[in-house]
Amino acid sequence: MPQTYNYNFPHPAVTTDIVLFTVRDGALNLLLVRRARAPFAGAWALPGGFVRPQEDLDTCALRELREETGIRDVYLEQLYTFGDPDRDPRERVITVAYYALVASDGLELRASTDAEAAQWHAFDALPKLAFDHARIVRLAHERLAAKSRYSTLAFQFLPRDFTLNELQAVYETILQKPIDNRNFRKWIRDTGVVSDTGEVRRGMRHRPARLYRASHTDGVAILR
Amino acid sequence: MPQTYNYNFPHPAVTTDIVLFTVRDGALNLLLVRRARAPFAGAWALPGGFVRPQEDLDTCALRELREETGIRDVYLEQLYTFGDPDRDPRERVITVAYYALVASDGLELRASTDAEAAQWHAFDALPKLAFDHARIVRLAHERLAAKSRYSTLAFQFLPRDFTLNELQAVYETILQKPIDNRNFRKWIRDTGVVSDTGEVRRGMRHRPARLYRASHTDGVAILR
DNA sequence: CCAAAAGTGTTGTTTATACACCCATGT
């Protein structure tokens, strides 16, 4: 006989959903999982799931990401809480949405043999999404673009060491517009958020690029 | 026999809490209610309460404000969701925090005879607050100050018609620092967010001040 | 020597800051 949990007034279910971004081959991508069960069986959805009784919201988001995609060590930030009474046809489900950023280099998705496989999708060619997830994705992207303008958020898409042109390419991808590279280099250097490692990246068939890394140890610095 | 609500996995309770700001006599104030029941009986707390099954989160916040304080027609915006498993000693309670702004002129609090009276408190002389409400208040104030710099949020503290010096005083209150008034007037006029009503405020024992009102019909405009 | 990306300065424009006096009214 299954255990039940009883309350003397109605309680909604609470989930976290995560919009995980990365930049791969110069395109903004995000991670979706294919739903195995109804509702929206077979549709693509954001990774996420129910909050456990003794679990912090951030912890829940990280756990769900790890369980559904095998990915850990992401930059994670709360986005917004969606609580439309009818957003899930089964029962009242309030979702605390997060967005997360991860560098794509050396990133392995969990073996994707089963039906609940996680896959990267190009941001500008997304499939139809389950629930109100399209709305969540839209808001996450707005926040990503807005916050990139005044913080080092975008650094999270790159490995520890990177060239300034790689960083610029990330900004161009996020903001969806070209940036003047002299102005970009001046800006990024004047803010003091990168330090020259002294190393260069060789082996390309052109002039080697200096390697930089973020000056701040971890997290995201706010500029201006 | 009381009705119970049964689920086959644990569900947290969900509340909304509202940090309602106003500016009264040149000071930033916020509305607190005194708790009648345990936990924290007798302590001051943010107005708020449980989300009903068929109720949107925003609607819940507005309803709780109305019920506990009699106040309606506020500017309301979601702030952050707090879900520390131990933030409420009774059971797991996740709260979706909001902040709200209201003009203080002609504002009547609900009759405050009972123990659950709502009262305005000066922001820089707040009593100890119940739960994690002090943390919520701190975040709300940071957001208020930050967003005032690039939006017309602060207009919400004033009635429809106002003088530029009244508006400046509101900004000085929020930002906690003096502003040069020639620069302020230039800024606010160049952004085009106010229009001259042609009216003036007379009866003061000094030169009458021109009255302005927000150019945008309602809501908050983003500048820059 | 060629292709490819790395790297570098100057100028004009816009935006932010600092600062002090006259004006219109009510009493």
Place this chain on the structure above:
DNA sequence: ACATGGGTGTATAAACAACACTTTTGG
């Protein structure tokens, strides 16, 4: 007439935007 807050301009500094050529490497 005087006290009170309302109202105005200019000069300097800082931030931002536009723009094109030289350098270094690998093949």
